[in-house]
Every structure is written in structure tokens, then in C-alpha cells.
Amino acid sequence: MNKEYYLSMKNITKKFGDVVANNNINFNVKGGEIHALLGENGAGKSTLMNMLSGIYIPDGGSIFIHGREARFKSPTDAIKSGVGMIYQHFKLIESMTAIQNILLGNKRKIFLNYDQELKKIQKIQDKYGFDVDLNKYVYDMSVGERENLEILKVLCRGADILILDEPTAVFTPQETKKLFDLMNRMKKEGCSIIFITHKLDEVMEVADSITILRKGESVETVKKEDTTPKELVDKMIGYHVDLAIKRSNTTIGKTILKVSDLNLINDANIPVLKNINFEIHEGEVVGIAGISGCGQKELCEAIAGVTKISSGKIEFEGKDITCKDSAKLAKENIGISFVPEDRIGMGLVGS
Ligand SMILES: Nc1ncnc2c1ncn2[C@@H]1O[C@H](COP(=O)(O)OP(=O)(O)OP(=O)(O)O)[C@@H](O)[C@H]1O
Ligand SMILES: [Mg+2]
Known part of the structure; x- marks a missing residue:
């Protein structure tokens, strides 16, 4: 296996009854890159990432993290290997503060030294340029702030491979820009980021490489500079589509x-x-x-x-x-x- 890959998924297959959600998928991500995973609804993106984050166990194929074969039985196994998933629907506890959410489930010892933990978290905030208010309650946070907290949480658990499943779906343009700045910063610090999205303009703005899935199969991996949004759509759908919307003249009635x-x-x-x-x-x-x-x-x-x-x-x-x-x-x-x-x-x- 190629040593420069942080992550390598080989011939991954996953079925749900008769539905083949992932069919022999190959997917490789290098260190320090933002890799977009692109595909229509139902293409198999979340299923593939759920295997990487220990939620599902593949029916076939192997996963290598930093060159070593990984057999995850749970998300805890995945996080121990450095894989952190940020879900489309946040997994935060609203009635707790940011820091409480970060420390929750930290099973290293019975008692935590709060000041020490605070210092550690603050160090990570500074390293990547976060501005999460650690004493703020989650119910008081905007979606952008919650997303940042989710990312900070997995980084605090030592993740260097981050999966963001449609993170910008409900973002304002300002929140999206802030997230992209953060992603670029994490990339510079050597993290690998897998970015699932439907939005081609975002792919072209932030991704280094792009893997396209179609109907449960990996179609191709391309470099951003070697492709165009038009080409990506064709690869996602499997045939050429005209993106120009023809507007007909209408008369406004009653x-x-x-x-x-x-x-x-x-x-x-x-x-x-x-x-x-x-x-x-x-x-x-x-x-x-x-x-x-x-x-x-x-x-x-x-x-x-x-x-x-x-x-x-x-x-x-x-x-x-x-x-x-x-x-x-x-x-x-x-x-x-x-x-x-x-x-x-x-x-x-x-x-
Ligand atoms: N738990 C499940 N049980 C049964 N079928 C499933 C399950 N999860 C996914 N599928 C099916 O597997 C296929 C791939 O689904 P998946 O959620 O991975 O797609 P996706 O690319 O993430 O789509 P979207 O963009 O809509 O999130 C779909 O046909 C879906 O209906
Ligand atoms: Mg999905």
C-alpha cells in the first residue's frame, strides 16, 4: 500500500438486503488534502463513510489507516485510529456547554482536571484558529458555531482524518466561508479532510481531489485542476446533461x-x-x-x-x-x- 495515503479503502462492498449500497469501492486519501466525495442522492457516500467511522462493518474489502489494516467494530475504534466523523445531524447535547460536550464520554479517568483540560482544548483552538466559546450552551449556538464545536470535539480526541457529511447544507455564505478557512488551516496542519457535498461550486473552491460515486460504485478520482463542474455532473449522472435552464416566457395571471x-x-x-x-x-x-x-x-x-x-x-x-x-x-x-x-x-x- 502507498505510504503517502492516510486512508485507503480497497474493494469495499456493503449490502442492505438486496440493495448494494457500495460495490467494490476503492477510495484513497492523502495526508494534508481536502478530498471531496461527490455523488447523487443514494450514490453510497454516507454508507462508505459510515464504514470508515465504525458505524457499519463492510461485507467485503479492507480499510487501511496510516498503512495499517483497520477492522473497526465501533466508532470508538475509529476515533482511536484518528478518524473523526462530523454528521449531517449534529450529535451535541443542547443543555450542556461546549466544553462539557467536548469532555463528555472521555473515559480515560474518573475525575478530570478541568483547568488542565481547558488548557489542552484552548491549545487546539489556537493551533487551528477556532473561536468556540467554550462556556456557551449549545442551545444558544448558531448552526455554524455547532459545526465548529463538532469539529473541535473530534480534533480534541486526536482525529487527523475528518469526515464532513454535507456540512454546508444549512449554512449562510459567511458560515461556509469560515468553515472553508478552517478546513484549509486543518489541511495545512496535516489533517486529511473528506468533504461530502452536492454543491459543485464548493467542490471547485475548496477540494484538492474529487472522487465520484455513482449507484454504489466509484467512477473516478480526479484532481480539481483537471476537471470542470460540467464534467463532474456528467460523471455523477452517467450521461451528458445540459446545465443551462431554459426559461420560457410566462404571463402572470390571477x-x-x-x-x-x-x-x-x-x-x-x-x-x-x-x-x-x-x-x-x-x-x-x-x-x-x-x-x-x-x-x-x-x-x-x-x-x-x-x-x-x-x-x-x-x-x-x-x-x-x-x-x-x-x-x-x-x-x-x-x-x-x-x-x-x-x-x-x-x-x-x-x-
Ligand atoms: N440502513 C440502511 N438500510 C437499507 N438501505 C440503506 C441503508 N442505508 C443506506 N441504504 C441504501 O443504500 C443506498 C446508498 O445510500 P447512502 O445513504 O449511502 O447514499 P448517499 O450517497 O449518502 O445519499 P445522500 O446524498 O442522499 O445522502 C441507497 O439506495 C439507500 O437507500
Ligand atoms: Mg448521505
Whole structure:
């Protein structure tokens, strides 16, 4: 095996029943590089990384970390070998502070010397340029701060191979930039970073190498400077696609949906939607912009009758549908469909 690789996965296969999630995959990552793992939904990216982080055991193939074969039985084994995974859905305890989250599960001894641990963590913060407020409670943190804390946590456990699964999915552009600066700093310090994403512009900005997975197989590994976003899409999908969207001329017609003075107070008595007003007309596409957690999910759920609003009015083609839940909307053939952002969320598909 090539010594310069921090990580080498050879002929990895993983099946779930009849589904072959990973078929004979080869994947190599060098020290001090940012390696993007690219592929459509269901291509097998998370499955491959879950084997690297000790969550799944491969059905076939071998994993080498720093040249030595690794047989992980649990995430603890993986972290001991220097592999740290930062999951799409953070694994932090909200009612604890940053430092408590970092020290949690630290099984080296019964009693910890807090000041000593604090110094150690601060040293790592300084080395990589983090600015995590260690005494801040997780529930008070933005998504960007939580991501930084997750990364700091695995670095404190000695990880030098970091896996980031779609880290920027819910980030603001500023948070993304900050993360990329941090990734570059970690790279300079010799870490290997595996970056899972769908966003080609981010791949082109931050990655050194790119491995493309398609339908559970590794298609190719390319250097960033040898490829283009167009080529990457073709490799991901398996045939040529035209990325240019042809916009047809439309005429805006009558009002279809009208939302007036909509307010929503959640179960914790916090207002999540305040006085929302807008109209959508026939033949119109309306975008709703906002960072994650600003109420767009709740707004969609309210319109689709998944969530009951506190006050206001929703009209569809002139008909008041304010108090109708999604079952009623579907039954009465009101032409609203709602595809939620999260695959396991609640939606509405009417006629
Ligand atoms: N625990 C599981 N049980 C059954 N099937 C699974 C399981 N995990 C993944 N799969 C299937 O394996 C295939 C690969 O899934 P995987 O989650 O690895 O894809 P992915 O590339 O991470 O996709 P995404 O971009 O949507 O996160 C899919 O067909 C998926 O449905
Ligand atoms: Mg995934």
C-alpha cells in the first residue's frame, strides 16, 4: 500500500438486503488534502463513510489507516485510529456547554482536571484558529458555531482524518466561508479532510481531489485542476446533461394563494412566524429566502395544513382554507402539494 495515503479503502462492498449500497469501492486519501466525495442522492457516500467511522462493518474489502489494516467494530475504534466523523445531524447535547460536550464520554479517568483540560482544548483552538466559546450552551449556538464545536470535539480526541457529511447544507455564505478557512488551516496542519457535498461550486473552491460515486460504485478520482463542474455532473449522472435552464416566457395571471397576517406561535410559546403577507399568482415561481431556522419550514407546513396557525388567513383560489388540515385539503382536492426539505418530514401530495 502507498505510504503517502492516510486512508485507503480497497474493494469495499456493503449490502442492505438486496440493495448494494457500495460495490467494490476503492477510495484513497492523502495526508494534508481536502478530498471531496461527490455523488447523487443514494450514490453510497454516507454508507462508505459510515464504514470508515465504525458505524457499519463492510461485507467485503479492507480499510487501511496510516498503512495499517483497520477492522473497526465501533466508532470508538475509529476515533482511536484518528478518524473523526462530523454528521449531517449534529450529535451535541443542547443543555450542556461546549466544553462539557467536548469532555463528555472521555473515559480515560474518573475525575478530570478541568483547568488542565481547558488548557489542552484552548491549545487546539489556537493551533487551528477556532473561536468556540467554550462556556456557551449549545442551545444558544448558531448552526455554524455547532459545526465548529463538532469539529473541535473530534480534533480534541486526536482525529487527523475528518469526515464532513454535507456540512454546508444549512449554512449562510459567511458560515461556509469560515468553515472553508478552517478546513484549509486543518489541511495545512496535516489533517486529511473528506468533504461530502452536492454543491459543485464548493467542490471547485475548496477540494484538492474529487472522487465520484455513482449507484454504489466509484467512477473516478480526479484532481480539481483537471476537471470542470460540467464534467463532474456528467460523471455523477452517467450521461451528458445540459446545465443551462431554459426559461420560457410566462404571463402572470390571477392570485392563486394569498397569505394574510399569518402568525404562528410554537409549542414552546415562541413566535416563529410574525405577520407574514404574500400572494402567489398563476404562472409564477416565488422564492423564499432565509437562513435555516428562520421559519420557512413552518410557513410551508402552515400552508399545507401540517401545522395549525395561531392567527391570520390563508386563501387558495379565493377559498378560505385557514383551518383545514392536510387530510382535509387532500380530501377536498385543494391543489396544494408540499414536498418537505427533510426526507423523513411530513408532506402533502394532493391531486
Ligand atoms: N440502513 C440502511 N438500510 C437499507 N438501505 C440503506 C441503508 N442505508 C443506506 N441504504 C441504501 O443504500 C443506498 C446508498 O445510500 P447512502 O445513504 O449511502 O447514499 P448517499 O450517497 O449518502 O445519499 P445522500 O446524498 O442522499 O445522502 C441507497 O439506495 C439507500 O437507500
Ligand atoms: Mg448521505
